[in-house]
Amino acid sequence: MDLTGPWETLDVEVDKEGVVVVRLNRPDRMNAISPDMLEELARFWPAFDAAPDTRVAVVTGAGERAFCSGADVGTVADRSRARTGIFERENRFTPLQNQVRKPSICAVNGVCAGGGLHFVADTDFTIAADSATFLDPHVSVGQVSAIETIVLSRRVPHQAVMRMMLLGRSERIDARRALEMGLVTEIVPAADLQERALELARAVAAGSPAAIAASRQVVWDALDRPLHDALRIAWPILRAHGDHHPDAQEGPKAFFEKRPPKWA
Incomplete structure (x- = not known):
């Protein structure tokens, strides 16, 4: 499958270093999530994960006004849509939901509502433009806030998520406050957002793919487990990699020989 499309609701670019930029591409609708976008993202993430030459994905929005304004309001109230009530069938549009093994970065370029x-919660880390704002208007329009806020509450302070959820559209969080909360890891000028996201993605892509995959596996898995259980599960994965994977020997060797590593 060609990751670059054609797509109707996405704009995808792949560079020679294995960095994939996927833009939510409905700027006239503030990049709102439509059924077509859900379907295309459900195809994109497994294809990205399976592609042999891709290392890391950057998720961002087209245009300057919005990253993603949430679900398209025209489809939320459409009761004709097929609904199963089964989480795994209806939620396949983020890397976490697709159990993607490769790292992903979210670059919020405007309104994130x-x-x-979901993309802030379900990628490995998020950076934001200084113009970015965050809000969760679900309850203000009669909808339940659940999936994205549940994941966020595992990653940022619970009270901060509860406040955002309960205040709905009355609470608009600016980039500075998002950084204080841990919702984002870095703020950059809006004009520099894509360049910085690519810089970070290429730094991630330079690491051992096998070591990154194993590290992501154990740290994400730890969110669901008591501390000691997580440590007991992580230890044999760490040891197996260190004892048997060629990257564990190649990394130190390349360091001492002052050359770039050649990962397996």
Whole structure:
């Protein structure tokens, strides 16, 4: 499958270092999530994960006004849509939901509202433009806030998520406050956001793919487990990699020989 499309609701670029930029591409609708976008993202993430030459994905929004305004309001109230009530069938549009093994970065370039928070919650880390704002308007429009806020509550202070959820559209969080909360890891000028996201993605892509995959596996898995259980599960994965994977020997060797590593 060609990751670059054609797509109707996405704009995908792949560079020679294995960095994939996927833009939510409905700027006239503030990049709102439509059924077509859900379907395309459900195809994109497994294809990205399976592609042999891709290392890391950057998720961002087209245009300057919005990253993602959430679900398209025209489809939320459409009761004709097929709904199963089964989480795994209806939620396949983020890297976490697709159990993607490769790292992903979210670059928030404007308004991030409601369902847009899925990408903040379900990528490995987020950076934001200084113009970015965050809000969860679900309860203000009669909808339940659940999936994205549940994941966020595992990653940022619970009270901060509860406040954002309960205040709905009355609470608009600016980039500075998002950084204080841990919702984002870095703020950059809006004009520099894509360049910085690519810089970070290329730094991630330079690491051992096998070591990154194993590290992501154990740290994400730890969110669901008591501390000691997580440590007991992580230890044999760490040891198996260190004892048997060629990257564990190549990394130190390349360091001492002052050359770039050649990962397996």
